[in-house]
Amino acid sequence: MKRLRMSISFKKQYSHVYEYLQRQGNKSEYIAKLVERDMQNYRETGEQEIRKIVLEVLQNYVHMFPVSMSNATATQNNGGILKEDADLINQLF
Numbered sequence: 001m002k003r004l005r006m007s008i009s010f011k012k013q014y015s016h017v018y019e020y021l022q023r024q025g026n027k028s029e030y031i032a033k034l035v036e037r038d039m040q041n042y043r044e045t046g047e048q049e050i051r052k053i054v055l056e057v058l059q060n061y062v063h064m065f066p067v068s069m070s071n072a073t074a075t076q077n078n079g080g081i082l083k084e085d086a087d088l089i090n091q092l093f
Helices: 012-022 027-064 083-092
Strands: none
Touching: 012 027, 027 083
């Protein structure tokens, strides 16, 4: 399989990073793992932000259209949303 190649350079202000990288055995693998970890952190942060937004929308929805608990099929949790809505959100994420 053909390898993908890239050339990088460092500004003088990052000379300490360059020196550290020079001491690593397999520089390509080291950089790839760092980038992969950063991508995973970004993805997890994005999912957390989406979950937070969805929960806020659902909470606002409940406050805009109050549901009589005698007619509701689920009970509200402490956040003000229906338990079945919270369960659905947890399943999605």
